[in-house]
Each structure stands twice: as C-alpha cells, then as structure tokens.
Amino acid sequence: MDRVLIRELRIDTVIGIYDWEKQIHQSLLLDLDMAWDNRLPGSTDDYRHALCYETVSKRIVELVTAQPIELIETVAEMTANCLMTEFGVLWVKVRVMKPGAVPSATAVGVEIERGHC
C-alpha cells in the first residue's frame, strides 16, 4: 500500500483539560500516514494526481487551531475525519504527541487508524 507521510507536524494551540492549559499555547507533534496510490503521480510527474503534503499540513494546522480542544484524542479524530472526508484518503494513521505534558516523559501521545484500503 502506497502512502504519503507527514512527520512531526508542529501545531501550537490551546490544548488540555486543566484551566491553566486553557490560558496558554502548547505544541503538538503530528505524524500522519495516509494511504494514497502514488503510481499515477509517480509515472506522470503530474502534481494534480498527488496528495499534496503541503496542502494537507496547512489544512490540519488550520483545523486544529480553530478552537480550544481538551483531549489529544479529539485532535486525532478530527484530523482523521478531515483527511478522509476532504482529501479522499481511504486509510489513515494519526499519531498525536504532546511533548512536555508529563515531565518525566519525553512525550506522551495517542495513535489511531481509521478507514481501510
């Protein structure tokens, strides 16, 4: 299965369950694995057939920063839903990491897979 990948997409936004978290911006790092048939763009060298990682990245940043969110699970679900409904991705793996959320851990996070190929 071909994929288009985005690694460590940094999103600075209001995220968290505690009152103090709602007053600040924190960073999230997103890894996205998106099923996409890369044969056509690869054989034609035609951007119109490609899943544009730049367009996807901008849209996900816009989506996640549009309002405060409490749970990183919500970020993962919103992201997966957007990729499937707006970009026609049939299967996606979304990992959302929250660096610094637990002082004794480098990062904590969640990972989901949605759809099927």
Ligand SMILES: Nc1nc2c(c(=O)[nH]1)N=C([C@H](O)[C@@H](O)CO)CN2
């Ligand atoms: N499974 C989750 N657990 C926790 C979350 C979360 O989004 N998903 N969030 C918090 C707090 O916001 C935390 O990040 C503050 O440091 C706690 N647990």
